[in-house]
Amino acid sequence: MKKNLILVINPGSTSTKIAVFKGEDCIYGDTLLHDSKEINRYETIYAQKEMRTSKILTWIKDKKLSLKDFCAIVGRGGLIRPLPGGTYKVTPSMIEDLKVGYQGQHASNLGGIIAYEIATDLNIHAFVVDPVSVDEMEDIARISGMPEIERKSLGHPLNIKAVTRYICDKLDKEFYNSSYVVVHLGGGISVVPVKCGKIIDVNNANEEGPFSPERVGGLPTGDVVRLAFSKKYTYKEFQKKIIGKGGLVGYIGTNDVRLIEKKIDEGDKKAELVLKAMAYQTGKEIGAMAAVLKGQVDAIILTGGISHSKRIVNWITNMVNFIAPIEVMPGEMEMLALAQGALRIINNKEKVKIYEEEVHLQNDQKF
Template identity: 55%
Template sequence: MFRMLVINPGSTSTKIAVFDDLNPVFVDTLRHSSEELAPYKTIFEQYEFRKSVILNALKEKDVPVESLNAVVGRGGLLKSIEGGTYAVNETMLEDLKVGVQGQHASNLGGVIAYEIAKSINAPSFIVDPVVVDEMDEIARFSGMPEITRKSIFHALNQKAVAKRFAKEKGVKYEDINLVVAHLGGGISVGAHRKGRVVDVNNALDGEGPFSPERTGSLPVGDLVKMCYSGKYTLEEIKKKITGKGGVMAYFGTNDARDLDRMMKEGNKEAELVYKAMAYQVAKEIGMCATVLKGEVDAIILTGGLAYGKDFVEWIKERVSFISEVVVYPGEDEMLALAEGALRVLNGEEAAKEYK
């Protein structure tokens, strides 16, 4: 039996869990108020604070650090890499600290995992970070030589639900084609061809459908005019795209349940925006089906928005002609992280090396 600590840092919370093999000992969300995080200018500066909150939580739950066999964290905006479980090494730590592809709370996952594991001489890992990049060469062209399309998406949950579907069907993930739509605060839709995500929208930085708090793709000419209007700083524009875009920009909330409530109270504009988000998701799924040349074994809908019955129906009515649609609402990133680490601890897989 292997005991693992799992660390998944988000923008306002750090989710932690301890697993004995795949059995949860406890799962907890440690929330951080904006006052607590205010003193830190960068994500990396939050490192000591978040680490001590995690160690305190372990004490409260009576789980001695020494009882852990490994620590696994959600990682971060590293250099682009293929999917899998990676051992945390010095090169990775350096890249997580500087944020080679930007700042994201999950940059702290690998760093904290490494430091806690080091104190007890245990291994530390990250699994399927947001920079998993298995895109076909043909998918990388933007139409402007200076700009190459990037794969930044919910790789951990997309891969986890894809493998879950394969297991339930008694087939191998590497033998099937899937379109997976992660419908959360950000939305990513990936074309999975025989175990590789060969095309996907950059869910963090202005590609794909709009989402509860992101714009997704924008009419580029109008965006350029806005950038040169003199009204906004670079930081303000970036925030309008990621964080304050999408549903947040239309209605001042990133909670789709508010949209649902407004719609049920008769607000026609809320209904239209909610339906427009589903419409854009369906279009993106259709695009991925063409990437897979129509050979789609299933379309999987996952993430928090997949709890929304109407939202799921609006997508289904546009894409059901392509293939079966399977819905796995929510996400189980903590279990997916534990599974990734356990495959290495059990010797089923070798940990990959980050270079």
């Protein structure tokens, strides 16, 4: 068993998911937990690198695996510059953008950094696959209505593209010659039209579209401005109302859909109305994205943790099944998706992308 294993690293805010794949088979998988007190000792995300790397290497040793058996290391892609989807070789320029958090600070920024550090010592390649900052939006979709603000492409591209590939195989469709509306139902809700393998529009789940367990989604702008200038909240407090204390948390006090469904089963009418409103807004957004595809939709795909809820899936289905058949893939397949991205390169099914050749700087100049 030499040089045929892939190590997959997916850092989260208080944990690091880790897996070892042989082909598409996961032979080991685990979640390394990080105590909040431990995390809070570090002033920046990047400062956590050594701690998380050490735990990963210890885990590998405990599994009695040899680092020499790995042919590639794959990390979750973070908030780097806008770029097309695909599998990218991690390069020094990408590392610099991950360090500073070019589009924001998030634990996923460490995925490529840790992968690169381990891979460099082993003289093998490090990759990231379909980072959060994948941007394939058409120019017309970028116009917001206010010249000072451009709509951004930020969502869940890794899982969205992975489940789309899976459904393509199931329906015997070509990934690059079919169209879908894909809905990621998680802490944020992303609704995207996928046309010929590209995510051509997206509601930035932090700012637009349906409200979700913790986020407000799109709001009436006039009321937002009045509330923001009411002097009731600091900037940070208002930000927290939008992301963290919005959505289901704001109305019901919890982001746990299972608890809310229990309340509904016990007769809580407010809980039912609010949860149904979230499904209603999601259905509306699906309709909008179907219009982007001019109604040429091979399937509507529901994925993410909340798609485990039959109640929510049924509410959404009843609104939109006139558009296209509904395919449900509960949960997420990010670890497998990361491994598959590396395998497509290793097996010469795709050409690896180079960050410096794909990203755009200000004035559309390249690195």
